[in-house]
Amino acid sequence: MSRVMNELDKKLINLLQDGFPLTARPFLTVSQQLAEMGVEASEAEIMQRIQALLDEGTLSRFGPMYQAERMGGGLTLAAMKVEEEDYERVNEQVNAFSEVAHNYRREHELNMWFVLATETPEGIAECIEEMEAKTGYHVFNMPKEEEFYVGLRFAL
């Protein structure tokens, strides 16, 4: 399953984190972009590598990253303080909500942290209420009050 990434994989991840072309043959465009960087890889080879990186889990996503708030929806970060003996059950219950975009276990008294994305701003409160009823735990709602920076890149 785990595998050492080759040089092409690293170049691809570096390049495509910044953006994937909106052209009719985007993988061909990527092949041309790589050629400009002095890396030779065919359209077919690039497609094969991307699929392999997705299959093995090195890439967790490939596609458009939508911004819920810009679509008129709601978005928030929420946390829960879950007892160890309940953790698995609560995790299952929380993950079952399609509104949960991602969920991390963190080392703190507040030990479950997840992002909620809903179709309407009011959806957040409804979802939290439902989650509290289902799990029996309080949900700490921490919506952003100000965004100072977002731009995640990993240079390989």
Add this chain to the structure above:
Amino acid sequence: MLDLDLLSRPDAKDSFNPKESFNPKESNATKQHEEFILTEIDRALVMATQEGLPVSERPYQVIGEEVGITEDEVICRLEKMLEHGIIRRIAVIPNHYRIGFKANGMTVWNVKDEDIKRLGRQIGELPYVSHCYQRPRHEPYWSYNLFAMVHGTERAQVEERAEKLKAILGNSCLGNQILYSSKILKKTGMRLTKKTDPENPGDK
């Protein structure tokens, strides 16, 4: 699980710099704050692409067939959504654990209210901070109002960087912590679910 080859590279320690290749197309870097109303076609496009694009020679044609529009229209609508920040970017998202960034520290700070806007902007400008937000406190359980995500190849690197943040915050910082993630419990990205059936455009 871990890419040891990457970790053992002599330059791996300094290889994370999220802002080095900052994309000017990134939506929050520009102006689009006006409301953009999604058309039914846009909603159908969101539904068809939110789990990802197909790895195909002509992915936008495949999506177009699914939605019932041409490849050109797909490209054009996606471009429009990018321009308006509905789409932050079209890209690959690596699983950072799998590519060697095993230390993922959510640094949280209790910053004096009167200083947070000025200092938040300064912290957000640091090359190793990938996300930076002001969020509400929940006293007495949670007293931190500034969140800055710091990724590193190891915890020592995250901690070293957190010290730099602390120095910048100075006396305005009343307390801080680093919360490490020990497990990804779910990572699907956001999903449109309700009222979005493309068969039922009236259902809104």
